Structures are given as structure tokens and as C-alpha cells.
Amino acid sequence: MNFAHIISQRFPSALRSICVLLGAILLVSGVGKLIDASAAVRFLEYLLSTMNKTLPIAPQTLMVGLSVLEIALGVAFLAGRFLKPAMFLTSVLLGAFTVTLAGAMGDNSVPICGCSGAFDFGMPLEMALVRNIVLMVMITCVWKQLPSERQVRIPFV
Secondary structure, three states: OOHHHHHHHHOOOHHHHHHHHHHHHHHHHHHHHHHOOHHHHHHHHHHHHHOOOOOOOOHHHHHHHHHHHHHHHHHHHHHOOOHHHHHHHHHHHHHHHHHHHHHHOOOOOOOOOOOOHHHOOOOOHHHHHHHHHHHHHHHHHHHOOOOOOOOOOOOOO
16 A cells, blocks of 8 residues: 555545645746746846746747646646646656756856745745645645546546
8 A cells, every 4th residue: 555545545525625725826926927938038047047948939939828728727736637747747747847957056146036926925946846746745645546537537626
């Protein structure tokens, strides 16, 4: 018996609670970046300049795309629909963001990441890194307890 199975048996609302939490965080992050992505764009531009790289699209366009994706994933979690694909995509996003944040940790001149846009409130890189790791652990804990169907519906009644 694994940890996720024990949690789901002892706490039947654990999956629902995790989905609501993940959905809320993704919605806040996505909407916050749509409102004001300037800090996230500055962070991205800073990282690209340190690596002497350029993007094929404007950083602002990339932030809008990421924001829309975060909002869509947040809605999927809150609706309890398409959870496995949503968890997979969220894990990929969080993994990429976490590696990026971890790579920037040693540089004291790195500005704040702007991970949640207008709702970031100057969150330091360390806190954003810890938040991402906690969210990835939460996703990992519930992944195996979901049915293997393409579409999973969790009633929020």
C-alpha cells in the first residue's frame, strides 16, 4: 500500500482539497501575470542575457501564453476534469520553473521572479522554489490514486 492510497482511504476529501489548492494557485498565478507580467518578463530577460540567448518570440508574448495555460490548468483542477493531463502539464511547468529558479539561486543580483505577477508581492526566489517543490510533491502523492481514464470527474458537492 502506498502513501497516496493510504491518504485517499483515510482522508476522502484529500484529493478534492489538493485539486482546489492547485487550481487556486494556478489561477492566481495566471491572472496575476495577465494583470502585470513586468517582473516575470524582467526575470526572463535577465536570465536570457546571462546565458547570451534569445527567444524566437517576445518575452511578453511568452508570458501571456504561460498565463493562459496556467488559467486553463487551474480551471481543470477546480472543475475536477482532465486531472491526469492537467497534473502532467503542471508537473512539466513546475519542473521547468523550479530548475530555472534553482539555477538563479546563487546570483545575488537576480531580481524577484514575478512568478505570480501582480499577486507576487515580492516573493523571494527561495520561497518560490519551496512552493514549487511542495506543489510537485502534492501532485506526485495523488497521481497514482487517480483512475487511468482520460477524463476523470471528481464531484465537488
